[in-house]
Amino acid sequence: MSIPSLDTALPAGVDAREHARLLRRVHDAALSGRPTPASLRPVVEDSWARVRRLGIDPDSGPPPRTARLDELHRDRTASPIAEVLPLIRRALVPVADQADHIMLVTDAAGQILWRDGSHRVRSVGDRVGLVEGAFWNEASTGTNAIGTALAVGRPVQIYSAEHYVRNLHTLTCACAPVHDPRDGRLLGAVDVTGPVSTVHPSTLALVHTVARLAEAHLQSIHHTHLERLRSVAAPLRAGLNEPALVVDESGWTAAAVHMEPVRRILLPRHRGGTGAWLPSLGECSLEPLPGGWLVRPRPSGERTPTSVTVDLSGPEPSVSVAGDSGEWTHRPSPRHAEMLLLLAVHRGGRTARQLSQDLFGSPDHVVTVRAELSRVRRQLGGIIESRPYRFSDAVRVRVHAPGTPEGLLPGSTAPAVLDMREGRAETPAGMTTGY
Incomplete structure (x- = not known):
């Protein structure tokens, strides 16, 4: 399994203690409005901007929201990651114990579902709310590896004063999201956290590899289930x-x-x-x-007018399709959520070149756009038309947005979405928001 280049928190050849001291000076200067002695990594700078808009206090960040035990049990049972939890534990718990870390597994909302590892660091986690049932998304605890990895959809390492809230500066953490291998839907994340003295660049590669192994195992489980279903239905299919x-x-x-x-x-x-x-x-x-x-x-069946709701108000986008005979819900990937939002804005349609400009800031990604829209159309057949790409005229489209403009697809870097977040572009007609 190939490992892509990862954005680790420690620059090559840098002394960890010296870097932690530099980061604390950067943190103090940035929050007091003074010029900073060094630049933050872009992933951290973007996260700080998001949590500032959310009103997180860096000096007394609120304790993370924690689910009740019955809610935690329900969410554990419902999580597809439960099927690969033994694999994750075998890969990470021995390493966490030896390195004085704890291993954490979350759902897509950043709720910690499982925690294992060093007893001493678990005690440290207890003091900052790093416990089972606690929500560690950016809206709850500011910039941290779990919340930021879930927001941007890729592996993230956060070290010392890169954490926005000061009482987390004693920690270093590395996190990688876990996606459903079938459709790219975000399922949760795998994280290892420890004291700042235990920071190591290879930790990020480790959690990323384990997340990829978990996705591969989920794919294998799915193939096995489909093969079993195929065998069960074989006599019926023959007739x-x-x-x-x-x-x-x-x-x-x-x-x-x-x-x-x-x-x-x-x-x-x-x-x-x-x-x-x-x-x-x-x-x-x-x-x-x-x-x-x-x-x-049924040969005589006709396609009936349909309403579509693109819900961007929660931690994970969803699309609900309602017809006369029922309602369907689909979890689009982050890229597909961007495309559906843009098609809701431009009901008259958008060419592949226009969408390429919207998504990448360049018209040169037409092949990528067409491939992704082909996937969207397979998933939502009869709803998305082509030439140009658009929602069917028979479809009523609604978009539910988050409570603030800045929360609109916060992990997106698509120029058209950034323009909507900053109020420089129109939003879909009939969009419902909390602001």
Whole structure:
């Protein structure tokens, strides 16, 4: 498995203690409005800007919000990372013990679901609220490896006074997000945290590798489940003379009969009846199978007008698709969330070159844009049109934004999204916000 170049907190050849002292001077100067003796890394500078807008007090940051035990148990049970937790523990807990670190696993909202490792550092964690059930997103605790990695969607190491809140300056932490290998959805993160004296550049590569291994194992589990479903449905498929799909509980296709296979379909949230209207397929019958569904398109089924809600108000974007026969929810990747927001702004449509300019600040990324939009259209068939790319005229589109303009897709660096955050560009008609 290849390891990309990672943005570690310690520059090559720098003495860790000297660097920590420099960072404290930078922190003091930046927060008092004086010129800083050195520049912050861009990922830290951007995070500080976000948490300032959130009103986090660097001198007395609030204790992180902590879930009740029953809520923690529910969220642990619901987390797909629970399936690969033994792998993560085997890879990280021995290292954490030896290096005087603790290992933390969070969900997509930054809630710590599991904690293991050094007893001494667990005691330190207790004092700052680094405990199971606590939320360590940027809105709760300012700049920290967990919250910042979840915000930007990539591995992050935060050292000493790079933490925005002063009582965290004694810590060093490295965190890597874990994504659903099937669709890129953010599932949570893996983190190791310890005293500043234990900082090491290789820690970031370690947690990134473990996160990648966890994603690979989740992919293997998914393939095994689809193969099992395929085998269970084999006798039924052999007797079918009309088009049909065999899908798992989440709509991922295990087999296609007499029709072109699609990677995934959006199943209704409630499946009590025998029929449902599905994007790209129209009216279908749904028959339960062990671990999945048999989906049969009805020849006379017509596509009905649909409403789409792009919800950007929470820690993870979601898209809800409502039709006459039910409602579907999809978790888009950060890039796809950007595209859906832009298409909601430009209901008349956007060419690939225009979207390339919107997303990358250059018209030279047309191939990337077309590939990503092809994925979006497969996931939301019948809703996104092409030539130009746009929401179907029959679709009613709503966008739910966060409570402040600055919270709109905070991890996005797309120029068009930055313009919306700064009030330099229009927002979708009918967008609902808390500000």
